[in-house]
Amino acid sequence: MKLLIDAGNSRLKWRLDQDGRILEQGVGTLDDADPLPGLSIDARNLTGVAVSTVASEERRLNLMEQLSARTAAPIRFYWAETRRGGLVNAYADPRMMGADRWHAMYGAWRSINAGFVVVDAGSAVTVDYVAPSGQHLGGFILPGLHMMLRSLKSDAARIGFDPDQVLDTRPGKSTGECVNHGLAWLSAAVVDQIHKDAQAFGLDRIVVTGGDADRLLGLGLSAANRPQLVLDGLALIDNEDQAQ
Numbered sequence: 001m002k003l004l005i006d007a008g009n010s011r012l013k014w015r016l017d018q019d020g021r022i023l024e025q026g027v028g029t030l031d032d033a034d035p036l037p038g039l040s041i042d043a044r045n046l047t048g049v050a051v052s053t054v055a056s057e058e059r060r061l062n063l064m065e066q067l068s069a070r071t072a073a074p075i076r077f078y079w080a081e082t083r084r085g086g087l088v089n090a091y092a093d094p095r096m097m098g099a100d101r102w103h104a105m106y107g108a109w110r111s112i113n114a115g116f117v118v119v120d121a122g123s124a125v126t127v128d129y130v131a132p133s134g135q136h137l138g139g140f141i142l143p144g145l146h147m148m149l150r151s152l153k154s155d156a157a158r159i160g161f162d163p164d165q166v167l168d169t170r171p172g173k174s175t176g177e178c179v180n181h182g183l184a185w186l187s188a189a190v191v192d193q194i195h196k197d198a199q200a201f202g203l204d205r206i207v208v209t210g211g212d213a214d215r216l217l218g219l220g221l222s223a224a225n226r227p228q229l230v231l232d233g234l235a236l237i238d239n240e241d242q243a244q
């Protein structure tokens with residue numbers, strides 16, 4: 001039984017895998033006293049822990065400590081790579097790429113036999129393009145919804161509003177509407193651009209993951225929702241490396 005962890009900048013997603021079956025899963029945050037709420041099994045029964053994280057080194061070490069206190073099983077951290085199984089990273093220095101991006105791409109690559117787009121709507125929004133050959137064409141990093149709301153609240157003195165995750169892209173008629181419709185309008189423009197790029201690059205499939213995936217789907221993103229995509233890629237990689 002293996003514990004898989006995707007620790008992003010907002011939330012920690014985990015699941016227990018046994019021979020490819022998901023036994024349990026949950027969501028916590030890295031700052032929680034217990035980052036793995038609901039993990040009921042006796043952690044001593046684990047054969048291994050595999051982690052994909054983009055959190056700060058301090059939070060990574062804290063997670064390592066919390067895991068080591070709960071299990072004697074080996075804890076393996078996995079990072080972005082140059083290549084794996086035909087998927088080739090466009091970064092000259094793959095170590096600079098977020099582990100979540102690589103693991104999401106690998107999870108998609110192993111389940112899609114075509115060119116594809118991966119959209120991860122998390123604390124930040126990442127978009128990655130992969131050609132049918134498996135060559136990563138590159139991608140984009142954008143502020144996520146809450147980052148944009150926070151920046152307006154903190155950096156614009158006269159903008160007072162109640163955040164409301166509306167999907168309304170019509171012109172606003174109050175500060176709140178201008179902000180909330182504005183963020184939906186911007187996200188809808190991102191959706192349109194992804195569709196245009198997928199057409200231009202010949203990428204037949206789009207997959208979306210992350211806490212704000214439903215919002216992009218609601219704004220018209222034509223994509224398959226894969227909430228577990230990072231954990232899927234991480235599981236494949238850990239299984240491959242442990243089988244060697």
Ligand SMILES: Nc1ncnc2c1ncn2[C@@H]1O[C@H](COP(=O)(O)OP(=O)(O)O)[C@@H](O)[C@H]1O
Nearest residue numbers: 008009010011121122123124144146210211212
């Ligand atoms: N309980 C929650 N706590 C924080 N963000 C949440 C929660 N539920 C949904 N979200 C949304 O999910 C986004 C974070 O998505 P997630 O993919 O978990 O991010 P990350 O991988 O960066 O940690 C936030 O921007 C927020 O809009």
Ligand SMILES: CC(C)(COP(=O)(O)O)[C@@H](O)C(=O)NCCC(=O)O
Nearest residue numbers: 008009054096097098122123124141
């Ligand atoms: C862009 C990210 C912050 C997204 O992480 P998330 O929003 O999922 O927490 C993460 O992929 C990251 O830290 N990337 C490092 C820089 C890069 O990928 O080029």
Ligand SMILES: [K+]
Nearest residue numbers: 008100120122
């Ligand atoms: K993420």
